[in-house]
Amino acid sequence: MDQSNREKTNVRRRKSFLTKRLDRFFLELYHIYAFVSRFFREVFFPPYEWREIIKQCYEVGVKSLPLISITAFIIGIVFTNQSRPSLAEFGATSWLPALISVAIVRAMGPLVTAIIASGKIGSSIGAELGSMRVTEQIDAMEVSATNPYKFLVVSRVLATTLMIPALTMYTTLVALLGGYLNVHQNELTTLITFFTQVFDAITFLDIIASTVKSVLFGFTIGMVGCYKGYHSSKGTEGVGKAANSSVVTAMFLIFIEELLIMQVINAIRIM
């Protein structure tokens, strides 16, 4: 009897390779790897879903523009206003354009755009794909010989990867304009002087880093949203979870990427 029990336990142990949790974690990692690598396999080969890509670009880029523009404008004003007292202590308020420029171009432009986009677009992608998975529309597409990955995932990830950098350009410009408005009101600085100081403070490396970051953020938002939605389960509850998880994971990854890219850029800057 005892022997039969021991055998049963061994069989149960053999079902999990390490532990149940670790197995699940590494399995998840594998799924992520497979999902991402499939994107790179699919994206370069036809057929291309141009109509879907443009539709997604419209949803991601154009429809997010008003929200992102307003946010960026407010951030530009608030950041400038909050930075002024610190510089005023040194009598260096004339450095505000340089400070705003560095802060917005290097960090805030891509980061604010990515955070807002992950909230608006990431959640919507997660929820949309999640509901499609729950309602078995994705399964139906597979059955009907349509590549759901190419149609749903590649188009969305491409759209976010292309549109987030574009949105970052707008965000940066609008935030700088907000900063200019505040600086002009307080220091009576002209637009030309302001932008001369702005471009004096930044380098090509900053613009390149900002663009690379926003491309990576866009890819992350799209990929996380699609992955969470594509692999959602447990009915309508799973849809909510997918949407929520898309936003949280995307934001978390964005901050980690920001940290890593900053380190790399600083290393390049020193060289």
Next chain:
Amino acid sequence: MNTADNKRSIIVGIFVLLALVILIAAIFTLGGNQKRFISTIQVRALFDDVAGLKTGNNVWFSGVKIGTIKSISLHGDSQVEVTMNIEESAQEYIRKDAIARISSESFIGNKNIIIESGTQQAGIIQDGDRITAVNPLNTDDLMETLQQNNKNLVAITGDFKQLSSKLVNGEGTVGAMLTDTAMADNFRTIVANLQRVTQNTMRASNDLNRFTSQLNNPGSLANELITDTTVFNQLQSSMAQLKEASTSAAALTQNLQQATSNINSQNSAMGVLLNDKEFARNLQSTMQNLETSTEKFDQNMEALQNNFLLRGFFRKQAKEQEKLKQQQQSQPQDTTVTN
């Protein structure tokens, strides 16, 4: 594709295009700011210490940004070679003997290089030339000087403290001036006197002013004296004559002096007459002899008058005199009758 799809595509296209325009504009503005898209020459300078200068920092010439730092590399034992990209348009203003100096854009700002133009004779700088570098002022040196200044300040404030305590205690002249009431009264009196003197001076100045204004009144003697050239010429000639007269007087005085000296001298007759005592005695005895002789001569003459030979002559003379006297007396009476 239906119309909605087309519209969406166009909007996305515009959106992407605008984003690209922003990116390209930023790149070109930045490039223009950093002088990336203009032709440059490379100039080098060798520094002992670059004080944190970095690649991309600005190069200034006469307060104008003319380039950027291209590279910084170690050179030789411990020197640093800085290569600068300088605009070709600024090349003609920089001479071969120009000086490169490391400076700061502000007190806590970025480092930069300031190029000071050389002399005209040195010729224009060429691509790849090396210019003289002046090493920057070290912060430690600055701090050392500041520390020395601080010590001096401490000594000065110590002296001032001592001085002010003495002043408060009324020590010394200045202290007494500040604390002694008698001195204050004296000072007040001095000020009052000064005030009076000032008033007097003012009055005198007014008088002088009035006098000078009168001088300017045409027709007055003073004005005539000042303005009339004839009077001046006359005065001038009078002065010349006076001068002549004074010269003559001087000569006269000299002659007189000479004469007096001659008189005083016993060599001259007058000198002998005045000064020689022996001569005086002789003269005195001569005079006595003369007096005696005269007396005797008088007696002789009287005797002669009484002589019968000459008595007639004398009587005749007395009568003529009598007659003349009478005529003189009668003449004034005649004149009164005729009147």
